[in-house]
Amino acid sequence: MIGYLFAYLSACRPCESRDPYPVLSQSAAAYESRLCGRHSASKTRVIALMMALAGTTQRFVFSTVVLLTTLPAFATEIPPAERRSDYEFMSAQTRAMQDDDSANPGMLSVLDGEALWNHRDGAADKSCTDCHSDARSSMKGVAARYPAYSPALGRPIDLEARINLCRTEHQKATPLKFESKELLGLTAYLALQSRGTPIDVASDARARPFIAAGRELFNRRMGQINMSCAQCHDDNWGQKLAGAPVPQGHPNGYPLYRLEWQSLGSLQRRLRNCMSGMRAEPYAYGAPENVDLELYLMSRAQGLKMEAPAVRP
Protein backbone atom coordinates (compact mmCIF):
# COMPACT_ATOMS: atom_id res chain seq x y z
CA MET A 1 0.00 0.00 0.00
CA ILE A 2 1.29 3.37 -0.90
CA GLY A 3 1.15 5.58 2.09
CA TYR A 4 1.03 9.26 1.77
CA LEU A 5 3.39 12.10 1.89
CA PHE A 6 3.06 15.63 3.00
CA ALA A 7 5.84 17.77 1.69
CA TYR A 8 5.55 21.11 3.35
CA LEU A 9 7.95 23.84 2.41
CA SER A 10 6.85 26.18 5.14
CA ALA A 11 5.21 25.91 8.51
CA CYS A 12 1.62 25.37 7.49
CA ARG A 13 0.28 22.77 9.87
CA PRO A 14 -3.48 23.13 9.86
CA CYS A 15 -3.52 23.15 13.61
CA GLU A 16 -0.71 25.59 14.19
CA SER A 17 -1.56 28.82 12.44
CA ARG A 18 -1.40 31.76 14.80
CA ASP A 19 -2.88 34.13 12.25
CA PRO A 20 -6.61 33.81 12.81
CA TYR A 21 -7.78 34.75 9.33
CA PRO A 22 -4.95 34.60 6.86
CA VAL A 23 -5.60 35.33 3.20
CA LEU A 24 -5.59 32.42 0.83
CA SER A 25 -4.19 33.87 -2.35
CA GLN A 26 -4.81 30.92 -4.64
CA SER A 27 -7.78 28.62 -4.83
CA ALA A 28 -7.57 25.32 -3.07
CA ALA A 29 -10.61 24.10 -4.93
CA ALA A 30 -8.69 21.18 -6.31
CA TYR A 31 -8.53 19.68 -2.88
CA GLU A 32 -9.87 16.15 -3.03
CA SER A 33 -12.69 14.75 -0.95
CA ARG A 34 -10.89 12.64 1.62
CA LEU A 35 -7.19 12.84 2.18
CA CYS A 36 -6.45 9.28 2.99
CA GLY A 37 -7.71 6.18 4.65
CA ARG A 38 -5.75 4.08 7.06
CA HIS A 39 -7.80 0.97 6.63
CA SER A 40 -8.50 0.80 2.94
CA ALA A 41 -6.09 0.03 0.17
CA SER A 42 -8.70 -0.47 -2.48
CA LYS A 43 -8.10 2.48 -4.69
CA THR A 44 -4.96 4.47 -5.09
CA ARG A 45 -4.83 7.90 -6.55
CA VAL A 46 -2.31 10.60 -6.77
CA ILE A 47 -3.28 14.11 -6.02
CA ALA A 48 -0.79 16.85 -6.44
CA LEU A 49 -1.76 20.34 -5.71
CA MET A 50 -0.14 23.61 -5.19
CA MET A 51 -1.57 25.88 -2.59
CA ALA A 52 -0.41 29.25 -1.61
CA LEU A 53 -1.04 29.54 2.05
CA ALA A 54 -0.23 32.39 4.29
CA GLY A 55 2.33 30.92 6.64
CA THR A 56 2.56 31.34 10.35
CA THR A 57 4.59 34.49 10.21
CA GLN A 58 5.59 34.85 6.58
CA ARG A 59 3.01 36.07 4.15
CA PHE A 60 2.33 34.55 0.78
CA VAL A 61 4.79 31.76 1.16
CA PHE A 62 4.11 29.05 -1.37
CA SER A 63 3.88 25.63 0.03
CA THR A 64 3.53 22.46 -1.89
CA VAL A 65 1.34 19.69 -0.67
CA VAL A 66 1.80 16.42 -2.44
CA LEU A 67 -0.54 13.66 -1.49
CA LEU A 68 -0.35 10.08 -2.57
CA THR A 69 -3.50 8.69 -1.13
CA THR A 70 -5.89 5.87 -0.95
CA LEU A 71 -9.42 7.08 -0.85
CA PRO A 72 -12.14 5.33 1.10
CA ALA A 73 -15.66 6.70 1.05
CA PHE A 74 -15.75 7.72 4.71
CA ALA A 75 -13.43 7.93 7.63
CA THR A 76 -13.67 5.23 10.22
CA GLU A 77 -13.61 5.96 13.90
CA ILE A 78 -10.63 4.66 15.83
CA PRO A 79 -11.42 1.22 17.28
CA PRO A 80 -11.40 1.25 21.12
CA ALA A 81 -8.38 -1.05 21.29
CA GLU A 82 -6.31 1.39 19.23
CA ARG A 83 -7.17 4.51 21.21
CA ARG A 84 -4.04 6.08 22.60
CA SER A 85 -3.52 9.22 24.60
CA ASP A 86 -1.72 12.01 22.77
CA TYR A 87 0.90 11.59 25.50
CA GLU A 88 2.20 8.53 23.67
CA PHE A 89 3.00 10.56 20.57
CA MET A 90 5.27 12.97 22.45
CA SER A 91 9.03 12.99 22.83
CA ALA A 92 10.59 11.43 25.92
CA GLN A 93 11.59 14.89 27.16
CA THR A 94 8.07 16.32 26.98
CA ARG A 95 6.69 13.20 28.65
CA ALA A 96 9.23 13.57 31.47
CA MET A 97 8.09 17.17 31.91
CA GLN A 98 4.47 16.10 32.29
CA ASP A 99 5.30 13.23 34.65
CA ASP A 100 7.28 15.32 37.14
CA ASP A 101 4.99 17.60 39.12
CA SER A 102 7.89 19.88 39.98
CA ALA A 103 8.71 20.33 36.28
CA ASN A 104 5.17 20.52 34.91
CA PRO A 105 4.29 24.22 34.57
CA GLY A 106 0.58 23.30 34.65
CA MET A 107 1.05 22.66 38.36
CA LEU A 108 1.62 26.39 38.89
CA SER A 109 -1.97 26.96 37.77
CA VAL A 110 -3.13 24.16 40.05
CA LEU A 111 -1.68 26.18 42.95
CA ASP A 112 -3.71 29.19 41.74
CA GLY A 113 -6.82 27.03 41.57
CA GLU A 114 -6.31 25.59 45.03
CA ALA A 115 -6.08 29.09 46.49
CA LEU A 116 -9.24 30.16 44.63
CA TRP A 117 -11.12 27.07 45.80
CA ASN A 118 -10.67 28.27 49.38
CA HIS A 119 -11.22 31.95 48.61
CA ARG A 120 -14.55 33.55 49.59
CA ASP A 121 -16.07 35.52 46.77
CA GLY A 122 -19.26 37.24 45.54
CA ALA A 123 -22.24 38.76 47.33
CA ALA A 124 -22.87 35.44 49.12
CA ASP A 125 -19.31 35.57 50.51
CA LYS A 126 -18.90 31.84 50.02
CA SER A 127 -15.95 29.80 48.89
CA CYS A 128 -16.13 26.56 46.91
CA THR A 129 -15.03 24.75 50.08
CA ASP A 130 -18.12 25.96 51.96
CA CYS A 131 -20.33 23.74 49.80
CA HIS A 132 -17.98 21.12 48.40
CA SER A 133 -15.48 20.81 51.29
CA ASP A 134 -12.15 19.27 50.35
CA ALA A 135 -11.88 19.03 46.56
CA ARG A 136 -9.41 16.17 46.85
CA SER A 137 -12.25 13.90 47.92
CA SER A 138 -15.43 15.65 46.74
CA MET A 139 -14.20 16.39 43.22
CA LYS A 140 -12.51 13.05 42.59
CA GLY A 141 -13.46 11.79 39.13
CA VAL A 142 -15.78 14.73 38.39
CA ALA A 143 -13.77 16.18 35.48
CA ALA A 144 -13.80 12.75 33.79
CA ARG A 145 -17.59 13.03 33.50
CA TYR A 146 -17.73 16.49 31.88
CA PRO A 147 -19.28 17.87 29.68
CA ALA A 148 -22.39 16.70 31.50
CA TYR A 149 -26.07 17.28 30.81
CA SER A 150 -27.59 20.15 32.74
CA PRO A 151 -31.37 19.68 33.20
CA ALA A 152 -31.75 23.39 33.94
CA LEU A 153 -30.21 24.41 30.63
CA GLY A 154 -31.46 21.43 28.65
CA ARG A 155 -28.04 20.79 27.16
CA PRO A 156 -24.56 19.64 28.18
CA ILE A 157 -22.18 22.06 29.85
CA ASP A 158 -18.43 21.77 30.25
CA LEU A 159 -16.42 22.13 33.43
CA GLU A 160 -15.71 25.81 32.78
CA ALA A 161 -19.43 26.55 32.42
CA ARG A 162 -20.17 24.49 35.53
CA ILE A 163 -17.68 26.55 37.55
CA ASN A 164 -19.25 29.76 36.28
CA LEU A 165 -22.76 28.49 37.08
CA CYS A 166 -21.64 27.88 40.65
CA ARG A 167 -20.19 31.36 40.76
CA THR A 168 -23.32 33.11 39.52
CA GLU A 169 -25.89 30.94 41.31
CA HIS A 170 -24.26 30.14 44.63
CA GLN A 171 -21.51 32.67 45.15
CA LYS A 172 -23.48 35.50 43.48
CA ALA A 173 -20.26 36.50 41.80
CA THR A 174 -19.43 37.51 38.25
CA PRO A 175 -18.59 34.66 35.87
CA LEU A 176 -14.91 34.19 35.12
CA LYS A 177 -13.67 34.88 31.60
CA PHE A 178 -12.56 32.02 29.39
CA GLU A 179 -8.78 31.55 29.43
CA SER A 180 -8.47 33.86 32.44
CA LYS A 181 -5.85 32.83 34.96
CA GLU A 182 -8.60 32.23 37.50
CA LEU A 183 -10.83 29.98 35.39
CA LEU A 184 -7.87 28.00 34.07
CA GLY A 185 -6.56 27.61 37.61
CA LEU A 186 -9.86 26.32 38.99
CA THR A 187 -10.39 23.98 36.04
CA ALA A 188 -6.84 22.64 36.38
CA TYR A 189 -7.30 22.10 40.11
CA LEU A 190 -10.55 20.20 39.52
CA ALA A 191 -9.17 18.21 36.59
CA LEU A 192 -6.17 17.18 38.69
CA GLN A 193 -8.54 15.44 41.11
CA SER A 194 -9.46 13.08 38.26
CA ARG A 195 -5.91 12.22 37.29
CA GLY A 196 -5.78 8.52 36.45
CA THR A 197 -9.57 8.21 36.33
CA PRO A 198 -10.89 6.75 33.05
CA ILE A 199 -13.08 9.12 31.05
CA ASP A 200 -16.71 8.27 31.72
CA VAL A 201 -19.12 10.69 30.05
CA ALA A 202 -22.79 9.76 29.96
CA SER A 203 -24.11 8.60 26.61
CA ASP A 204 -27.75 8.27 27.65
CA ALA A 205 -30.75 9.43 25.66
CA ARG A 206 -30.37 13.01 26.88
CA ALA A 207 -26.73 13.29 25.83
CA ARG A 208 -26.97 11.33 22.58
CA PRO A 209 -28.25 14.10 20.28
CA PHE A 210 -25.43 16.37 21.43
CA ILE A 211 -22.80 13.68 20.94
CA ALA A 212 -24.22 13.15 17.45
CA ALA A 213 -24.03 16.89 16.77
CA GLY A 214 -20.41 16.88 17.93
CA ARG A 215 -19.59 13.92 15.72
CA GLU A 216 -21.16 15.68 12.76
CA LEU A 217 -18.99 18.76 13.44
CA PHE A 218 -15.90 16.58 13.80
CA ASN A 219 -16.51 15.13 10.35
CA ARG A 220 -17.67 18.36 8.71
CA ARG A 221 -15.29 20.02 6.30
CA MET A 222 -14.77 23.64 7.16
CA GLY A 223 -12.75 26.72 6.33
CA GLN A 224 -10.79 27.75 3.27
CA ILE A 225 -8.65 24.64 3.51
CA ASN A 226 -11.90 22.66 3.55
CA MET A 227 -10.74 20.09 6.05
CA SER A 228 -12.45 18.23 8.84
CA CYS A 229 -11.03 17.23 12.23
CA ALA A 230 -11.46 13.58 11.23
CA GLN A 231 -9.13 13.87 8.26
CA CYS A 232 -6.17 14.29 10.59
CA HIS A 233 -7.24 12.66 13.84
CA ASP A 234 -9.24 9.66 12.59
CA ASP A 235 -7.61 8.99 9.22
CA ASN A 236 -3.99 9.98 9.66
CA TRP A 237 -3.03 9.72 13.31
CA GLY A 238 0.44 8.38 13.85
CA GLN A 239 1.65 9.90 10.58
CA LYS A 240 3.79 12.99 10.38
CA LEU A 241 2.72 16.51 9.55
CA ALA A 242 5.57 18.97 9.06
CA GLY A 243 7.80 16.65 11.05
CA ALA A 244 5.49 16.41 14.05
CA PRO A 245 3.34 13.37 14.79
CA VAL A 246 -0.40 13.67 14.18
CA PRO A 247 -2.04 12.53 17.44
CA GLN A 248 -5.49 11.03 17.81
CA GLY A 249 -6.74 14.27 19.33
CA HIS A 250 -8.02 13.09 22.66
CA PRO A 251 -9.19 15.56 25.32
CA ASN A 252 -7.94 13.68 28.40
CA GLY A 253 -5.24 16.18 29.41
CA TYR A 254 -7.15 19.48 29.47
CA PRO A 255 -6.62 22.09 30.62
CA LEU A 256 -3.04 21.53 29.50
CA TYR A 257 0.20 23.42 29.26
CA ARG A 258 1.20 23.86 25.68
CA LEU A 259 4.84 24.76 25.13
CA GLU A 260 3.91 26.72 22.01
CA TRP A 261 1.37 28.76 23.98
CA GLN A 262 3.76 29.13 26.92
CA SER A 263 0.69 28.87 29.09
CA LEU A 264 -2.15 26.67 30.18
CA GLY A 265 -5.11 26.50 27.80
CA SER A 266 -8.57 25.01 27.69
CA LEU A 267 -9.91 22.42 25.25
CA GLN A 268 -11.97 25.17 23.63
CA ARG A 269 -8.79 27.14 22.98
CA ARG A 270 -7.35 24.07 21.29
CA LEU A 271 -10.49 23.61 19.17
CA ARG A 272 -10.47 27.27 18.13
CA ASN A 273 -6.77 26.94 17.37
CA CYS A 274 -7.42 24.01 15.01
CA MET A 275 -10.31 25.83 13.34
CA SER A 276 -8.34 28.98 12.64
CA GLY A 277 -5.59 26.72 11.30
CA MET A 278 -8.10 25.29 8.85
CA ARG A 279 -8.94 28.89 7.93
CA ALA A 280 -12.40 28.48 9.39
CA GLU A 281 -14.02 31.01 11.66
CA PRO A 282 -13.77 29.51 15.15
CA TYR A 283 -16.87 29.24 17.29
CA ALA A 284 -16.91 31.70 20.16
CA TYR A 285 -15.80 30.60 23.61
CA GLY A 286 -18.72 28.89 25.30
CA ALA A 287 -20.64 28.39 22.04
CA PRO A 288 -22.84 25.26 22.03
CA GLU A 289 -20.94 23.93 18.99
CA ASN A 290 -17.70 23.92 20.98
CA VAL A 291 -19.36 22.11 23.88
CA ASP A 292 -20.89 19.51 21.52
CA LEU A 293 -17.43 18.93 20.07
CA GLU A 294 -15.95 18.64 23.56
CA LEU A 295 -18.62 16.12 24.50
CA TYR A 296 -18.08 14.08 21.35
CA LEU A 297 -14.31 14.08 21.91
CA MET A 298 -14.78 12.88 25.48
CA SER A 299 -17.15 10.10 24.37
CA ARG A 300 -14.66 9.21 21.62
CA ALA A 301 -11.96 8.90 24.30
CA GLN A 302 -14.18 6.96 26.70
CA GLY A 303 -12.01 4.84 29.01
CA LEU A 304 -8.77 6.76 28.44
CA LYS A 305 -7.20 7.90 31.67
CA MET A 306 -7.31 11.59 32.59
CA GLU A 307 -3.88 13.18 32.84
CA ALA A 308 -4.58 16.87 33.42
CA PRO A 309 -2.75 19.15 33.63
CA ALA A 310 -0.90 17.58 30.72
CA VAL A 311 2.03 19.05 28.81
CA ARG A 312 1.97 19.14 25.02
CA PRO A 313 4.40 20.53 22.46
Added chain:
Amino acid sequence: MTARTLINVPAKAKRGEIIEIKTLIAHPMETGFRVGLNGALIARDIITTFVCRYNGEEIFRADFSPAIAANPFLTFFTVATATGTIEFQWTGDDGFSATESAPITVE
Protein backbone atom coordinates in the same frame (compact mmCIF):
# COMPACT_ATOMS: atom_id res chain seq x y z
CA MET B 1 -0.01 37.90 44.85
CA THR B 2 3.56 36.71 44.80
CA ALA B 3 4.71 34.49 41.97
CA ARG B 4 3.94 30.81 42.31
CA THR B 5 6.99 28.59 42.59
CA LEU B 6 7.63 24.87 42.65
CA ILE B 7 10.85 23.67 44.25
CA ASN B 8 12.17 20.14 44.30
CA VAL B 9 15.03 19.50 46.72
CA PRO B 10 15.59 16.08 48.30
CA ALA B 11 14.59 16.23 51.97
CA LYS B 12 17.49 13.97 52.96
CA ALA B 13 20.90 13.29 51.47
CA LYS B 14 24.17 11.63 52.45
CA ARG B 15 27.17 13.86 53.05
CA GLY B 16 29.07 14.30 49.80
CA GLU B 17 26.17 13.10 47.69
CA ILE B 18 25.41 14.94 44.45
CA ILE B 19 21.83 16.18 44.60
CA GLU B 20 19.61 17.58 41.88
CA ILE B 21 17.66 20.77 42.51
CA LYS B 22 14.70 21.75 40.34
CA THR B 23 13.00 25.15 40.37
CA LEU B 24 9.99 26.40 38.47
CA ILE B 25 8.48 29.87 38.73
CA ALA B 26 5.38 31.44 37.19
CA HIS B 27 6.47 34.43 35.12
CA PRO B 28 5.34 35.75 31.70
CA MET B 29 8.91 36.52 30.47
CA GLU B 30 7.59 39.21 28.14
CA THR B 31 10.40 39.76 25.64
CA GLY B 32 9.99 43.49 24.98
CA PHE B 33 10.03 42.84 21.23
CA ARG B 34 6.32 42.13 20.74
CA VAL B 35 3.66 44.66 19.82
CA GLY B 36 0.16 44.68 21.29
CA LEU B 37 -3.16 44.99 19.45
CA ASN B 38 -2.76 48.79 19.43
CA GLY B 39 0.58 48.52 17.64
CA ALA B 40 2.57 49.78 20.61
CA LEU B 41 5.54 47.84 21.92
CA ILE B 42 4.81 45.74 25.02
CA ALA B 43 7.36 46.65 27.66
CA ARG B 44 9.96 44.06 28.55
CA ASP B 45 9.13 42.13 31.71
CA ILE B 46 11.57 39.34 32.40
CA ILE B 47 13.40 37.74 35.28
CA THR B 48 16.97 38.94 35.02
CA THR B 49 18.80 37.04 37.76
CA PHE B 50 18.43 33.84 39.71
CA VAL B 51 20.59 33.06 42.72
CA CYS B 52 20.72 29.94 44.86
CA ARG B 53 22.35 29.98 48.29
CA TYR B 54 23.17 26.99 50.47
CA ASN B 55 23.34 28.03 54.12
CA GLY B 56 24.03 31.59 52.97
CA GLU B 57 26.76 30.68 50.52
CA GLU B 58 26.04 31.29 46.85
CA ILE B 59 26.29 28.02 44.92
CA PHE B 60 24.53 28.84 41.65
CA ARG B 61 23.64 31.95 39.68
CA ALA B 62 22.00 32.46 36.32
CA ASP B 63 21.41 35.54 34.18
CA PHE B 64 18.23 35.39 32.10
CA SER B 65 17.68 36.84 28.65
CA PRO B 66 14.46 37.74 26.77
CA ALA B 67 14.78 34.52 24.74
CA ILE B 68 13.94 32.38 27.76
CA ALA B 69 10.40 30.99 27.72
CA ALA B 70 7.62 31.87 30.16
CA ASN B 71 7.59 30.08 33.51
CA PRO B 72 11.35 29.39 33.56
CA PHE B 73 12.42 25.97 34.78
CA LEU B 74 15.97 25.56 36.07
CA THR B 75 17.62 22.41 37.21
CA PHE B 76 21.16 22.10 38.54
CA PHE B 77 23.30 19.97 40.82
CA THR B 78 25.21 20.56 44.00
CA VAL B 79 27.04 18.52 46.65
CA ALA B 80 25.19 17.99 49.91
CA THR B 81 27.62 19.33 52.52
CA ALA B 82 25.61 20.21 55.61
CA THR B 83 22.13 20.21 57.08
CA GLY B 84 20.40 23.55 56.59
CA THR B 85 18.45 25.64 54.16
CA ILE B 86 18.72 26.15 50.45
CA GLU B 87 17.43 29.57 49.40
CA PHE B 88 16.29 30.68 45.98
CA GLN B 89 15.92 34.22 44.78
CA TRP B 90 14.61 35.53 41.48
CA THR B 91 14.83 39.22 40.59
CA GLY B 92 13.62 40.93 37.45
CA ASP B 93 12.15 43.92 35.66
CA ASP B 94 9.65 46.23 37.35
CA GLY B 95 11.04 45.42 40.78
CA PHE B 96 10.07 41.76 40.50
CA SER B 97 11.39 39.70 43.36
CA ALA B 98 10.55 36.26 44.67
CA THR B 99 12.23 34.14 47.30
CA GLU B 100 11.73 30.56 48.32
CA SER B 101 13.59 28.15 50.56
CA ALA B 102 13.76 24.43 51.16
CA PRO B 103 15.23 22.53 54.12
CA ILE B 104 17.70 19.70 53.67
CA THR B 105 18.95 17.15 56.16
CA VAL B 106 22.42 15.76 55.55
CA GLU B 107 23.43 12.59 57.36
